[in-house]
Amino acid sequence: MIIVENKEQLETIYEELKVSDSFFVLIAENPFNTSPFNDVSLLFIYLFQYEKTYCLVNTHPDFEFDINLNVFFKKIDTNKSIFVYNKKLFLSFIDNKREELKSNFIDIDFVSYICENKALNLEDITHVTNVYKKFLKQFKNKAINGVIPITSHYEYYEKILHDVYQMYNKYKHFIFSSKEQLLVLDEYFTNNFYDFERNGIFVDYHKLRKHNPNIFIKNNLIYGDYKFYTKTGRPTNAYAKLNLLALNKKTGIRKIFTSRFKDEGLLYQFDYSSFHLKLISILTDELHGVDNMHIHLGNIIYPKLDLTDESNYEKVKGLIFKQLYGGVSKEFIHIPFFKKLSKFVDTLWDEFNTKGFITSKLFKRVIYKKWFDSSINKLTLFNYYIQSFESELCAFIIKDINDYIKNNELQSELILYTYDSFLLDVDKSEISTHLQKIKDIITYNNILTVTTKFGDNYQDLNSIKI
Secondary structure, eight states: OEEOOSHHHHHHHHHHHTTSOEEEEEEESOTTOOSSOOOEEEEEEEETTTTEEEEEESSOTTOSOOOOHHHHHHHOOOSSOEEEESHHHHHHHSGGGHHHHTTTEEEHHHHHHHHHSSOOSOTTGGGTSHHHHHHHHHSTTSOOTTTSOHHHHHHHHHHHHHHHHHHHHHSHHHHHHTHHHHHHHHIIIIIHHHHHHTTOEEBOHHHHHHHOTTOOOBTTEEOOOEEOOSSSOOOEEEETTEETTSOOTTTTGGGGBBOTTGGGEEEEEEEESSHHHHHHHHHHTOSTTOSOHHHHHHHHHOTTSOTTSHHHHHHHHHHHHHHHHHOOOGGGTTSHHHHHHHHHHHHHHHHHHHHSEEEOTTTOOEEEGGGSOTTOOHHHHHHHHHHHHHHHHHHHHHHHHHHHHHHTTOSOEEEEEOSSEEEEEEEGGGHHHHHHHHHHHHTTTTTSOEEEEEESBSSSOEEEOO
């Protein structure tokens, strides 16, 4: 490890970055702060072609020569790949230089995901070293990384580098040939989700503490952290072990999620109706223009059944769900929608077994058969495929929402995405002018169907037509 202690060494790094792919690890000052806003203590840089590590000190009492990392990032000028661990921390730190650097900075977890369908196995690495264990146990929610010795941080960095180095050498050719796809995926997922994660979700701090006394929070905002490294790409999202995608309605925790605009704001939720049915209709080119597909199919299956009756409607939904994920029964195979569905499932399964892989619908991410155990069957594969399609389509929609809010300089924010719904914190003054246009983005100009609810808090939402 070379600890940088003069400007000449910095100039050497700039020149070497022009020649070599590299790997960057930032050490945040507060390891308990999972928000996108955190100060930085150190930066470790590994140069693959030179096989050496530099340590740049931003703020640390062990060393007197501090480097302004904001200035350092601004001066980077390279066409080589810079692989980054915990990219969202980087994005928050280099925000004013992001447009110039985003074509170089690639989330190393995404590289691992594309190559092996999983993130690097490093979630608990801060508990591996004895020094880290001691400090994390003794100082809860404190900015302790500035007092942990640099040598201990280096030990932590080396554990990450070991796995990254092996992966880089194993997939070097693939990474080089697939860089364009990696950058597109990284933009639509890591960068794109970060853009609305940093909006934060406004909560009552004191009430939240009753649900989780050790939670880290600042300015009454909590920040989600979407992870996409699943077989389907369907993300998880947690904040300090609080699962934001499955907040229990019975505990009252949703009630403390309110608008940052206080009396001048409302929460609006857009929920997709029969979402997977709509996605299947796109895949099979059947029933595109149907608004409520459960009612449409229900009227074909049970033409004399009153579907305005809630129990009858739920009966039909259950039966349709069984056809989607339990296989189409002979009784309904004559119905064009189910016939095309059954053919699509069989074709997908044949391709999976013949080629040894399938590709996702929109981003063409390769999903290999070798990643699954022998228990997978055609219906499980189809379920994975639909969830992948769902996640990729929603990534496009989230980017369009982000761009619309940014381009129109709105105060309103997208704050939560939960598979089949979007939650926005809306400034009341922007409702009449912009809410319909945001709804058009979410419905893909009425290709998809949504129901809309609004309210003062996430628990008590009332239906409304827009």
